[in-house]
Amino acid sequence: xxxxxxxxxxxxxxxxxxxxxxxxxxxxxxxxxxxxxxxxxxxxxxxxxxxxxxxxxxxxxxxxxxxxxxxxxxxxxxxxxxxxxxxxxxxxxxxxxxxxxxxxxxxxxxxxxxxxxxxxxxxxxxxxxxxxxxxxxxxxxxxxxxxxxxxxxxxxxxxxxxxxxxxxxxxxxxxxxxxxxxxxxxxxxxxxxxxxxxxxxxxxxxxxxxxxxxxxxxxxxxxxxxxxxxxxxxxxxxxxxxxxxxxxxxxxxxxxxxxxxxxxxxxxxxxxxxxxxxxxxxxxxxxxxxxxxxxxxxxxxxxxxxxxxxxxxxxxxxxxxxxxxxxxxxxxxxxxxxxxxxxxxxxxxxxxxxxxxxxxxxxxxxxxxxxxxxxxxxxxxxxxxxxxxxxxxxxxxxxxxxxxxxxxxxxxxxxxxxxxxxxxxxxxxxxxxxxxxxxxxxxxxxxxxxxxxxxxxxxxxxxxxxxxxxxxxxxxxxxxxxxxxxxxxxxxxxxxxxxxxxxxxxxxxxxxxxxxxxxxxxxxxxxxxxxxxxxxxxxxxxxxxxxxxx
RNA sequence: GCGCCAGUAGCUCAGUAGGAUAGAGCAGCAGCCUUCUAAGCUGCGGGUCAGGGGUUCGAAUCCCUUCUGGCGUGCCA
Numbered sequence: 001x002x003x004x005x006x007x008x009x010x011x012x013x014x015x016x017x018x019x020x021x022x023x024x025x026x027x028x029x030x031x032x033x034x035x036x037x038x039x040x041x042x043x044x045x046x047x048x049x050x051x052x053x054x055x056x057x058x059x060x061x062x063x064x065x066x067x068x069x070x071x072x073x074x075x076x077x078x079x080x081x082x083x084x085x086x087x088x089x090x091x092x093x094x095x096x097x098x099x100x101x102x103x104x105x106x107x108x109x110x111x112x113x114x115x116x117x118x119x120x121x122x123x124x125x126x127x128x129x130x131x132x133x134x135x136x137x138x139x140x141x142x143x144x145x146x147x148x149x150x151x152x153x154x155x156x157x158x159x160x161x162x163x164x165x166x167x168x169x170x171x172x173x174x175x176x177x178x179x180x181x182x183x184x185x186x187x188x189x190x191x192x193x194x195x196x197x198x199x200x201x202x203x204x205x206x207x208x209x210x211x212x213x214x215x216x217x218x219x220x221x222x223x224x225x226x227x228x229x230x231x232x233x234x235x236x237x238x239x240x241x242x243x244x245x246x247x248x249x250x251x252x253x254x255x256x257x258x259x260x261x262x263x264x265x266x267x268x269x270x271x272x273x274x275x276x277x278x279x280x281x282x283x284x285x286x287x288x289x290x291x292x293x294x295x296x297x298x299x300x301x302x303x304x305x306x307x308x309x310x311x312x313x314x315x316x317x318x319x320x321x322x323x324x325x326x327x328x329x330x331x332x333x334x335x336x337x338x339x340x341x342x343x344x345x346x347x348x349x350x351x352x353x354x355x356x357x358x359x360x361x362x363x364x365x366x367x368x369x370x371x372x373x374x375x376x377x378x379x380x381x382x383x384x385x386x387x388x389x390x391x392x393x394x395x396x397x398x399x400x401x402x403x404x405x406x407x408x409x410x411x412x413x414x415x416x417x418x419x420x421x422x423x424x425x426x427x428x429x430x431x432x433x434x435x436x437x438x439x440x441x442x443x444x445x446x447x448x449x450x451x452x453x454x455x456x457x458x459x460x461x462x463x464x465x466x467x468x469x470x471x472x473x474x475x476x477x478x479x480x481x482x483x484x485x486x487x488x489x490x491x492x493x494x495x496x497x498x499x500x501x502x503x504x505x506x507x508x509x510x511x512x513x514x515x516x517x518x519x520x521x522x523x524x525x526x527x528x529x530x531x532x533x534x535x536x537x538x539x540x541x542x543x544x545x546x547x548x549x550x
Numbered sequence: 551g552c553g554c555c556a557g558u559a560g561c562u563c564a565g566u567a568g569g570a571u572a573g574a575g576c577a578g579c580a581g582c583c584u585u586c587u588a589a590g591c592u593g594c595g596g597g598u599c600a601g602g603g604g605u606u607c608g609a610a611u612c613c614c615u616u617c618u619g620g621c622g623u624g625c626c627a
Binding site: 028029035039080164192285294295297299300303305307308309334336337362403407408411413416419420423424427439441442443478479482498501505508513514 | 562570
């Protein structure tokens with residue numbers, strides 16, 4: 001907010017001075033407080049094109065900028081930085097603005113309504129969701145919330161791989177468990193089959209519903225039936241897991257449905273028309289190496305079935321047809337070999353492959369008592385998303401998943417997530433919120449809390465700690481734009497901690513509610529209630545609750 | 551072998567997209583509750599930003615290279 005004001009002010013001043021400003025300069029917060037509240041490198045960056053010495057340019061700029069009453073002091077420093085020392089009245093007015101705007105104060109129209117499709121989780125519907133899916137869910141959902149807040153028109157989609165090899169294996173696994181249930185000896189459970197306990201539960205459930213009816217069908221009917229049953233059950237299970245995590249999707253797109261609609265054939269014909277397919281060893285290949293992939297890819301296998309790639313490409317094309325101009329896929333750590341062929345297909349079909357953006361989430365390691373929790377998918381020994389959420393709760397889980405940037409491996413400390421003290425950042429932030437609520441309640445009881453605040457109160461707020469809190473709040477709009485633009489939700493966590501730290505410090509140093517000085521109390525109530533609103537907003541964007549009492 | 555990601559304090563990680571003296575939490579030590587929630591606060595140490603080169607007024611940040619770790623490299627999805 002303030003940054004933009006300063007930037008605009010500089011631009012106007014440069015214009016009045018008839019100086020060129022073609023190069024990008026920065027306005028930022030210096031890490032040394034002696035250098036003021038903000039500083040700019042404009043004079044240094046623009047010196048060359050204006051054929052002036054940086055310091056001379058800086059001096060001219062300062063002279064022009066001095067007309068603004070919000071600047072307490074302007075100075076040249078170092079090789080030509082201009083340091084801005086702002087007057088308290090600027091911060092006070094900002095507080096009033098934020099108070100008036102409420103929870104919309106940090107919103108913007110930066111996104112200009114651009115239609116963005118966020119695809120995430122998209123797990124195989126062959127088992128419970130794992131913790132990487134949970135990370136993807138938290139990440140994708142929060143990115144969605146922030147993008148929407150800053151003016152994009154985003155949508156969340158889940159692509160269901162309910163056709164193909166893996167679901168066949170699922171049906172076979174279920175059949176084996178079913179036979180087992182009926183006392184048949186099935187020998188050793190096949191290596192590639194699904195070993196998880198949930199398959200046994202599915203078998204029990206189906207058996208309770210239908211008994212031996214299943215075995216009276218023809219083999220093909222039975223497999224279709226088992227497939228359908230398992231898919232609908234597991235999909236519902238996944239949907240519930242996500243719902244418990246406060247993640248809902250705007251669309252669930254089924255691969256099976258896409259295939260039934262004939263889009264697979266369509267994509268194959270597009271690629272053939274584009275002259276980039278060939279036949280080899282009874283299979284049809286896509287010459288993706290022409291478009292930057294490291295090897296050609298099979299589209300249709302020698303047994304006549306289609307690879308995963310084709311319907312997935314078709315799905316991506318439907319996104320474009322539906323008017324999305326930016327397609328963001330959030331993938332797990334094991335998919336980066338897959339992306340070049342998708343991009344290659346975009347290029348082959350004359351779509352701009354820049355539209356397609358892939359975010360890779362790195363893996364999640366669980367730690368308990370300092371030990372890494374070992375998981376084995378084959379033995380069916382995995383910690384699921386539900387296990388995790390049940391153990392540490394939605395708030396802690398979402399917080400921890402969001403606290404690290406996507407490209408970093410995430411070490412999830414289960415004990416830390418459960419701790420209820422200052423070591424646990426989730427509680428640290430929620431506690432700040434509850435604490436403010438408690439103060440407000442106390443003020444109400446003491447009959448100090450006003451129904452509406454009077455603007456004159458802001459003049460009472462001039463302690464450095466108070467101005468620091470206001471300034472932190474003014475950082476939020478810019479931060480949210482940054483989060484959306486660079487797809488970095490983890491910054492919300494850092495921000496929340498910083499804001500809370502400032503508040504806790506303030507709380508320990510100053511008394512907010514003091515019956516002997518009512519106006520000061522009211523002014524401080526205005527301040528902390530605005531902080532509360534600001535914090536609640538950030539927590540809401542993260543999908544974390546803001547409790548009024550703890 | 552090739553490709554992608556990462557390497558910052560003892561540990562877990564930030565670092566406002568190239569800025570001035572690199573930050574926080576934890577762990578360690580010493581303090582703060584008859585006053586609005588001590589799930590909090592204050593103070594003290596701690597660094598070859600993996601190593602080396604380059605780009606420029608200026609590099610943890612950009613480029614090249616080496617090392618270390620993770621992942622990928624199916625007619626699986």
